[in-house]
Amino acid sequence: MLRKLNERMTVLKKYVPILALVILSLFFSLLQKRFFTFSNAMIVLQQSVVLICAALGMTFVVVGGSIDLSVGSILALSALGTAMASSVIGVFAFIPGILIGGLCGLINGVIFAKGKVPSFIATMGMMTTYRGIVLLFTKGAPVSINNDLFIDIFAGRTNGIPHSAFFAIVALIIAYVMYNKTVFGREVQAIGGGETVARLSGLKISSIKIKMFIILGFLTGLAGTLQAGRVMAATAQLGQGFELDVIASVVLGGTPLTGGFGTVQGTILGAFIITILSNGMNMIGVDPYMQQIVKGLVMILAVFITIDRKKIGLIK
Amino acid sequence: MVLRAENVSKTFGQTRALNSVSIELEEGKVHALVGENGAGKSTLFKILSGYVVKDEGSIVYGDKEIDPAKLLMERNTDIGLVHQELNVNTSIGIAENIFFNQMRRFANSFGLIKKKELQHQAQLLLDDIEADIDVKKDIKSLDLGQLKVIQVAQALALNPKVLFLDESTAYLSVTEIKSLLKVVDTLKARGIALGYVSHHLDEIEMVADTLTILKDGNLVTTCKAADISRKEIESLMVGREQTYEFTQAGIDYSNKKPILELNSVTIPRLLQNVSLTLREGEILGIGGLKGAGGEAILNTIIGELKPSEGELVLYGNDYTPKGVFSANEVGIGYLPGNRQSEGLITDFSIIDNMLMSEIPRNSIFVDTKKGRSIAEHFKEYLSLRAGSLKDPCNSLSGGNMQKVVFAKCLVPNPKILLLNNPTRGIDVATRFDIYKKIHDLSKKEGLSVILLSEDLVELMGMSDRMLIFKNGKITKEFGYDEQPSEKEIIAYMT
Numbered sequence: 001m002l003r004k005l006n007e008r009m010t011v012l013k014k015y016v017p018i019l020a021l022v023i024l025s026l027f028f029s030l031l032q033k034r035f036f037t038f039s040n041a042m043i044v045l046q047q048s049v050v051l052i053c054a055a056l057g058m059t060f061v062v063v064g065g066s067i068d069l070s071v072g073s074i075l076a077l078s079a080l081g082t083a084m085a086s087s088v089i090g091v092f093a094f095i096p097g098i099l100i101g102g103l104c105g106l107i108n109g110v111i112f113a114k115g116k117v118p119s120f121i122a123t124m125g126m127m128t129t130y131r132g133i134v135l136l137f138t139k140g141a142p143v144s145i146n147n148d149l150f151i152d153i154f155a156g157r158t159n160g161i162p163h164s165a166f167f168a169i170v171a172l173i174i175a176y177v178m179y180n181k182t183v184f185g186r187e188v189q190a191i192g193g194g195e196t197v198a199r200l201s202g203l204k205i206s207s208i209k210i211k212m213f214i215i216l217g218f219l220t221g222l223a224g225t226l227q228a229g230r231v232m233a234a235t236a237q238l239g240q241g242f243e244l245d246v247i248a249s250v251v252l253g254g255t256p257l258t259g260g261f262g263t264v265q266g267t268i269l270g271a272f273i274i275t276i277l278s279n280g281m282n283m284i285g286v287d288p289y290m291q292q293i294v295k296g297l298v299m300i301l302a303v304f305i306t307i308d309r310k311k312i313g314l315i316k
Numbered sequence: 317m318v319l320r321a322e323n324v325s326k327t328f329g330q331t332r333a334l335n336s337v338s339i340e341l342e343e344g345k346v347h348a349l350v351g352e353n354g355a356g357k358s359t360l361f362k363i364l365s366g367y368v369v370k371d372e373g374s375i376v377y378g379d380k381e382i383d384p385a386k387l388l389m390e391r392n393t394d395i396g397l398v399h400q401e402l403n404v405n406t407s408i409g410i411a412e413n414i415f416f417n418q419m420r421r422f423a424n425s426f427g428l429i430k431k432k433e434l435q436h437q438a439q440l441l442l443d444d445i446e447a448d449i450d451v452k453k454d455i456k457s458l459d460l461g462q463l464k465v466i467q468v469a470q471a472l473a474l475n476p477k478v479l480f481l482d483e484s485t486a487y488l489s490v491t492e493i494k495s496l497l498k499v500v501d502t503l504k505a506r507g508i509a510l511g512y513v514s515h516h517l518d519e520i521e522m523v524a525d526t527l528t529i530l531k532d533g534n535l536v537t538t539c540k541a542a543d544i545s546r547k548e549i550e551s552l553m554v555g556r557e558q559t560y561e562f563t564q565a566g567i568d569y570s571n572k573k574p575i576l577e578l579n580s581v582t583i584p585r586l587l588q589n590v591s592l593t594l595r596e597g598e599i600l601g602i603g604g605l606k607g608a609g610g611e612a613i614l615n616t617i618i619g620e621l622k623p624s625e626g627e628l629v630l631y632g633n634d635y636t637p638k639g640v641f642s643a644n645e646v647g648i649g650y651l652p653g654n655r656q657s658e659g660l661i662t663d664f665s666i667i668d669n670m671l672m673s674e675i676p677r678n679s680i681f682v683d684t685k686k687g688r689s690i691a692e693h694f695k696e697y698l699s700l701r702a703g704s705l706k707d708p709c710n711s712l713s714g715g716n717m718q719k720v721v722f723a724k725c726l727v728p729n730p731k732i733l734l735l736n737n738p739t740r741g742i743d744v745a746t747r748f749d750i751y752k753k754i755h756d757l758s759k760k761e762g763l764s765v766i767l768l769s770e771d772l773v774e775l776m777g778m779s780d781r782m783l784i785f786k787n788g789k790i791t792k793e794f795g796y797d798e799q800p801s802e803k804e805i806i807a808y809m810t
Contacts, residue, residue, distance in 0.1 A: 183675045183682055190672055194661035200618075200652050201672040201724060202644035260661070
């Protein structure tokens, strides 16, 4: 009896993200006519791509049983690298942007996996450090991007469809294949499911952990590049509070913070839920301060629903 | 009569841990339980003290039926248990440990602890049981025996009428045991009803008034300790229906080439100058009490522990393992001792667990087809009783879970297999399945096996040669031609 109920709960949990998305869309459509239109859909799409890229990377880290709080700062640092390079190498400025992200991920991964500092603390420290580097370089002033071709490629639109969506789709395909089809994907799941078991089965724990942080770094670097293109500049405040949106996307997508399970497609839904929540609240005119309150509560609710309480002693 | 258990039964999963067992404890008397590992001694004590809930039967205290678990919840402290595991907290003081869950008694009106009063009371308690310990001493300076006395004192601080001591002397040295037994005598004189479990029969002879022998969860007999000889006890606790015929091949492997050698390996507090050689195709048994050094040997070979002195040699070359992954690379497989926390991710599927050590791959991608055929092969080879390979492991019985762990170790096709209690807590049929496979792999395919086991029958039956450990040292080697009795083996363990 109890088991049946449990099974039913598991099935139900699977549909929570899609249900939430549908209900949320219906809700905003009823309140605001302009919400359910092609142009607004494209706005939502453009707003969500940055979040999607980083959240895809975060899926690996969270499934692997860790967390990265520094993504907002990595986003800002990558965007800064992109903006500064754009005046020299133009379109190819996305390369340093992505590489900076990867490097930040490598540093996080090494501190966490080799230095054995809990990822929560390691990345909280690095969040401030990376942000400090951004401030040091910008002195607080924005660095603008003047290369038109760069802006057109990364932030332009064709037939109303934002180009950035293309990059998000590429990121999605890579993340999906990596998560579901590669040995690495299985290893990440095993570490999140039970690190001791994984270690005693012969998995190279540190190297896998470092790799998952590097992947998150690369994808956040891509997100930073797209974000820089969208605002046509890198600012010191870029991506503040971004980590909350990213982690919330992953968790709303059904990946428990305790790790071991999760899906890439769920994360996409989670990112849309977060974006639509912001977009819809803006459209119906919710006070921005009020929006913050709602977002924080939604995040807690998502964790409350998905977390595996048997493993609660392990949360870091 | 103070406390009486009537027809108490308990089942864990598929194992009948206790089968309608009845015992009585009397004021000022020691009732000892004897039996092998898994006989049900600890379970019975835990049921009587409320840490485990019985399935059937009744428990009578004084003249009324009680529910010990409920009493424990209500903080009724009439019945106490000194746990087998050492649970003294060495980061707080001795007195704080003794009055651990009643610190409120020593609070002044500001809520602060009256330290002098606390220490005074603790000292009185220790003096009362004639333990020679100064509560003001640094707890880290105490030896294991003294810590165990602290643990007993902690139980006494709650003023129990009935007290159970579960393997309290297991890790103690002879002098430490003596001081603990003195404490037991003092408690007896005070009229406390005592339950006592120990593997040391000479201790039982010294302290027990009444004695109950348990075997595989069944009560064999209860009698006055004076009426039974040690020989009789031994034969009663061991005597069993031997349904598995261990093939005593008696093969001499001393001419076979050594595969793995440990030379004078020392790890502070765990191993002292241990040397051993594993030869091709043999099953080398390692016996000893928990913590005697067997686990440390396996952990050294897989690289979980680093020797501070000494070296490892594999196929004649230096071998410095960095972890299980590097052991796997050179053909060493490891079966961990705890399948729930070390062997399996129980909410992952059977196939994912089986393939965890070596995921079949096609460059960076998972080769699902090959993985499936490997898993199917092992499912059949080990006659795993499971519906679909995609089912989660927690849907399996303990024995079948163990088969999955065993399969996981065999998937990479190891040349050396390290087994840490491979049949702990599983049903007889599965146990025999696993014995047969280990035997065949070793004798027919030349797999070299190190078998660490707390189950003496298993150890004696499976091993070609045995090393007995005590306190981090090898105390005895039983060669290929020797057939020692359980008693002889136990003598070297304790």
